[in-house]
Amino acid sequence: MQVRQSKQDLLKKITEEHEFDDFVVTERDGDGSSIMSSLSYVTFRARGKTDMKLFAKTAAWSEKLRQNSPIIPYPFTIELYFYRTLWKQYEKLEDICNVPKENRFLKPTFYGSSDEYLNETVVIQDLIAHGYEEYERNTPADFEYMSAGIALIAQFHALSLAYSQYDPEGFIQANEYLTYDESKLVVWIGSMSPKMLANAFSSAEKYRDKLEKYFKTPEKLVQLIMDCYRRGNDKVLVHGDFKPSNLMHRRRNGKLELCVIDFQNVHDADAVADIMYFIFTATDESFRRAHYYELLDLYYEELKASLLRLRVDPELVYPENIYRSRLEKCAMLGLAIGVACLPTVLVDKENAPDLDKDPHSVAVEGSALFKERFNGILNSYVEWGLL
Template sequence: MDKTKQKLLGLLDKIAKEQNYVNNTVDQKEISAEGANITSALLLTTIRAEDKPDLKLFTKVALLNDHVRQVTPLPCPFTTELFFYTKLKNQYEMIEEKHNIQEDDGVRMPKLYGYHDEYLSEIVVLEDLVAQRFTNFDRQQTAELEYVTAAIDLMAKFHALSLAFHNEDPVSFEKASDSLAVDVSQMESLAPLMLTKIKTKAIAAAAEGENREKLEKFFDQQGSSLFDIWMDLFSKKNRNILVHGDFKPNNLMHKRRNGKLEIALMDFQLVQNAEPLRDVLYFLITATDEAFRRSHYHAMLDLYHECLGEALQRFQIDIDTVYPESAYREQLEKYRMVGLTIAIVALPMILAEEEAIPDFNDDYDVTDFVVKGSQLYRERFNGVINNYKEWGLL
């Protein structure tokens, strides 16, 4: 870390010079994400200089060692995020400018001030959105209707940017898509190692009685396909949509501007070309509770497609030519069990108590990702099971 610290100080000095902060002082404060971030050390940085407003920065420093990166089947999160900020985000901003996309219709993302891309010492320095009056969303809270609606609209705008990118430069889009591809075969090889542990913990989390019986029956009938469903969401698709990949509440920040809720999108470590329902369903399961889904789940699925169509119109793209409603309905039917799968595979880690999150050290094994569910997880998980029973799917 000492070596990385020196690189960070050098990078901050470079940023200060680029921003004309001469004779500056630098203050740094390490912060805890309280379990919301497991791959990076997080720091708040303030650069000060005479006759200049304080420059407030947010810094992410890589924590994952070589062993963890080798045993984890997903691409290195820092490689993906650096590619997004240095390549894709620039492309997206040019497209928005070309089409005169106004601030309210754009995708709010943090500004990149600088980066260091040496393997095992990656650093990303961004604007501090907290200093811009944005607030973090608590990962253990659930979202209300206004928030979910605004977040789905933001998601649709983000997806529309990639469709506009493909529409205007398909060759460059394809290169970007290939750079972000996931080797699903690696995930498939690990599935048998993880499935037993996942099933055991999920059944233990289900309430005794009908919920546990329903879940056991699901595993008996469809358990072997659980990872097929999950991994299909990571497979490259031909829909030309780059998904966020980790669209959950604690990767969003919000504030009120002119009386309207504004949401900013963070953390681009899992961006890839995949089925857009991966973002939609992942968000609805991680952000909402049983009661919300009972009242609004299907309306929110409709809202996504509506918002995507509106976002595409701003780029002069007809949604019927790229993702007609009939195709969307077919995908909803195909992936109707994905919400339950997300609750089984991903939700335990998202809602885990901080002390239950594994240490990513030389002893780390990919099955360590399967953590014991917290009390909050058990409550939320049984809420998902109850919804699936009500929908006649369990």
Template sequence: MPGQVKPPLREVLEKITKEQEYDSYVVREKDGDGSNIMSSLSHVTLHAKGKTDMKLFAKSAAWSAKIRVTNPVNCPYSVELYFYETLWKQYEKLEDTFSVPKEHRFRKPKLFGCGYEYLNETLVLEDMVAEGYKEYDRQTSVDYEYMSTGIMLMAQFHALSLAYSKYNPEAFKRASEYLTMDESKLEKWIASVAPKMLSTAISCAEEHRDTLKNYFHPSKKFNRLFMDYFRKGNDNVLIHGDFKPSNILHRRRNGKLELVVVDFQLVHDANAVVDLMFFIFTATDESFRRAHFHELLHLYYEKLRASLLRLHIDPDQVYPEKTYRARLEEFSMLGLAIGVGLLPVVLMDKDKMPDFHENAGIDDFAVEGSPLFKERFNGILNNYVEWGLL
């Protein structure tokens, strides 16, 4: 009911209701599955006599002032607002300018309204679930169709960034500066959480425990490797930053799998392969990677080239294959760092999620490993040993 909604969200919803020519709205809190720790989520229904109900989705800030002070990334709500209000408008212009076919355009929810009040930032978006999309079980490994379709979307997203940097370099520079992580805060944060992250990983390792310990000796080697996930890139690419199954909704229409990407709170300037490695190592298990890992690396660049050509850009000028291959070699161990530092959060049990509304700090991102994490992490170790990298 409107009376039970907090004032910042209520103000945004009242404005949207009037703009869309509806009479009232009802808000229902989304059931949590542990996949989101940054926002409070709600389903919204607009009502009007004689009109079909309109379904929306609201995101309200959940992070306390305490965690924002030490947070090494830009405020996730400010980032997502910037993405929708500034960056995406430029991306859409590029797609329109070059008449990119609908089936090759990057799909995301439409923004209907937002609020900027500090600690109460709000976005109200198209409700993709009402459009027939479903959330993916974050604890289940994806299949090849899902992975390959997701990589196609990722390539489209990165291509838009490369096109923006080529056609409007000054505007891209401003976006890059706004969306660049604070490295001094990053270094302090990683230094504080790395010991617990490494300890958890080592305790969960089985057959290759000694190999893992030796690889990360001295321990600061992990700090440097984990920094690569957040560090500013050199290739004019703004990555999604959290490209994982729980941020990719899916539906099947006319026999075809359709995916839509959500949650742009961690968009930042980094190397393209960071998104690729994060998606592969959070969405798949050992056997899947054994069968498809190198094929997926080839597929990404193939899709990136196709996306750039649709934007009238020569891939060999903005992101040649030799650069891509060099980045893959440079970041070859990033999957291991993701396994140690980020996979425990992705796979943590629902009831173990930290509550970032009140007293949690940035150190609470270093969580204990769940039984599923243990299984998946040992799979990563097995893959790296088989590939001759560990």
């Protein structure tokens, strides 16, 4: 395949640094799960050496789309900043505190990047070559998977909380860089909310009347989302898109390991947003009936354990009563995620949105699986007495 010059130069540099002779690039066929990047596999070769297999992510957003995006800076520059700057600080904290290897946040090894505008590229470890597998995004997760994911979220949040204590000025700089333009976000969600709600109403079965009564106006959906995604003062940088399609998994020594592969939406927001997004994009009704509150409790236990390993007092930086108040404030966020995000998460490949053609195409019509899962969300909220 033809490779743009900036990406070609980056791959040549990696080839030389690791003493390989050449490389081969194979484009990855999309499944609808990635709307921000074009993806490719890169194999580095040399006579007498084992191939080195890496993974390249290249920006896929046009100039026009970037200008209208509420994500400031753009998703690709966020990921560049994460690998080049923020992760180095997080890793330093883990080293200083002697966090055991098994308790460290798992991410792919970073090999290099190019920041050419409109063609930003990040090259990372190909986890498949190391025994990891992609999760089938149409399959609801089980308790083992969800527990591992909740622990990973807690580790990620703990690192930002600890960073705010060890280096307040550095954290403030990261916090200011990794933010959303709230005014643009309100306009963007507001412009799509009528279509999102229309899709939700038409998909609802048993409780359509309750749903329509709750969302009397599109502004209600905007309010629900913004209440949890507005910048706060909790000193937490959230992942922003924590779902199975952004995770890889493998079993090692009998234990399930999850590794995050996407950091294009890291930003300042309510910690509960990551938890709710993961739960409501990864699970079905029967799972939530059995384990929803258990997972919410597990998160705080894992957060405390992670903070203590980083030598930070949980009650100082994120007391449990604050966490519980955030859960109460964001209690309806799962319903909003079902309306606004789940159709895209579960979209059929042939209906995947093309944001360059239409920035509002993320408001897709729900697939058959979406309708099943969404009605399960309605059932959950009715059972909990919240709808």
